[in-house]
Amino acid sequence: MGDVIEATGNGEFLRMRDFIVATGNGADPLPLANKASQPTLINKQSQSTLASSATLFSRWSSLDTNRHLQSLSRKAETKRRTNVVTSHWKDLLRVSLSALPLLWRQLVIVAVWSTAVCLALLLPVDAFQVMRVPLNSMPFVAVTTITLNLLLAFRNNAAYDRFWEGRKxxxxxxxxxxNFSRYAAAFDKTSSLEEDLAKQNAIRLLPQFANAVKDSLRFGITRSSESSKAQQHALPFLHTSIPPADIIMELQQYLTPRPIMKLPSQGPFLAILSALIEQSIQLQRIKTTPPPAAYTIHLKQVLFIYLISIPFTLVRDLRWLTILVTPLVAFVLLGILLISAKLEDPFGDDAVDLRMDEYVADIEETVELVLLNMVRSDEAKRSLDWIEPCSVLNAFNKGQF
Incomplete structure (x- = not known):
């Protein structure tokens, strides 16, 4: 029975291994298919399975696999970005992704102001004795600290919610x-080469829709001309500034005369098109709805008053160290405000923004894999020649163990 199990499972294992390597690592599946054609223990069903596997991989390799390999390479290159979550102690030295490069001017101004306060209060004859004011316990700073912390926490949480919602x-x-590309490949039957080509072009509009959404979020929507629309049909993967709604209309016009729209299975197609429109509108809502201006202005004003008051609170106890401590406090507070401003609009091309280029590359790769696996309607009923699981049970009943 062990020989039968090995012979039964060997072809399936090699077939699945070749499929994973071919689709996951971008390697040429033909050498693996040739190696799989020489197993040590096989039966007739395994031979037919391996032969079918080699034919299937040959069909894949005859298609445009260069685009798939380029997509995998682009994805690997994108993943090498610096905006990667880590927990290493070296993150303390990653100044490029911190708020320091964008805040150094404000920190210099705060340091200069702290220096001026120290010079005014420490160099003259005991200014504290003259003023007779307990500067180290100013009630204004204490009250402002609580209010400022609440405002910053609310601002940061609201900004991160926008970032996370965009990612979802x-x-x-x-x-x-x-799902749309999978449904179209499986249920939209074609009977001619022209219909097959039109079907592939329609499926290729899906990654173009993702590109259009990305461009509209970064650069805004510009109405495309008739020439650019014609170029879009000729080169489906060309990055143009076509509005996403126009691409959905093109898909709707393709689906309307298709026989699949007369069957009960038309529901998923229409539901997915509606969902894509809704998601693009929700992304535009995040893009075009900033926080209220009054809230942002008030927060900045409170933060400004707090920072100019800090040196008066610290100078009596820390004296000249106030010049160093005050910029540190400003770095903490201004950094939170800056990060919140960055997260409010996560659709740019900065390192801290959403990696939309990678998302679009993943979508293109997914669609390309569907196209590589898509077959004509006359081949849709072709058997995959999988080995029946009952062959092991039959061998056991015959005493071959």
Whole structure:
């Protein structure tokens, strides 16, 4: 029975291994398929399985696999960005991703102000005795600290919610595009080469939709001309500034005359198109709805008053060290405010923004994999020649163990 199990499972294992390597690592599946054609223990069903596997991989390799390999390479290159979550102590030295490069001018101004306060209060004859004011216990600073902390916490939480919501919408968009391409490849039957080509072009509009959403979030929507629309049909993967709604209309016009729209299975197609429109609008809502101006202005004013008051609170106890401590306090507070401002609009191309280029590359890769696996309607009923699981049970009943 062990020989039968090895012979039964060997072809399936090699077939699955070749599929994973070919689709996951971008390697050429043909050498692995050739190696799989020479197993040590096989039966007739295993031979037919391996032969079918080699034919299937040959069909894949005859298609445009260069685009798939380029997509994998682009994805690997994108993942080498510096905006990667780590927990190493060296993160303390990653100044490029911190707020310091953008705040050094404000910190210099705060340090200069602290120096001026120290010079005014420490150099003359005991200014504290003259003023007779307990500067180290100013009630204004204590009250302002509580209010400022609440405002900054609310601002930071609201900004991160926008960032996280944008990421979820991109994930939902990728899922819907993958499902639409899968449904179209499986249920939209074609009977001619022209219909097959039109079907592939329609599926290739899906990553173009993701590109259009990305461009609209970064650069705004510009109405495309008729020439650019014609170029879009000729080169589906060309990055143009076509509004996302126009691409959905193109997909709707393709689906309307198709026989699949007369069947009960039309529901998922229409639902996915509606979901894509909704997700693009939700992303635009995040992009075009900033926090209220009155709230932002008030927060900045309170923070400014707090920072100019800090030196008067610290100078009596810390004296000349106030010049060093005050910029540190300013760095903490201004850094939170700056990070919140960055997270409010996560659709740029900075290192701290959402990696939309990587998301679009993943969508293109998913669609390309669907196209590589898509077959004509006359081959849709082709058997995959999987080995029946009952062969092991039959061998056991015959006493081959």
């Amino acid at each position: 919408l991109w994930s939902q968009m990728r899922s819907n595009i993958a």
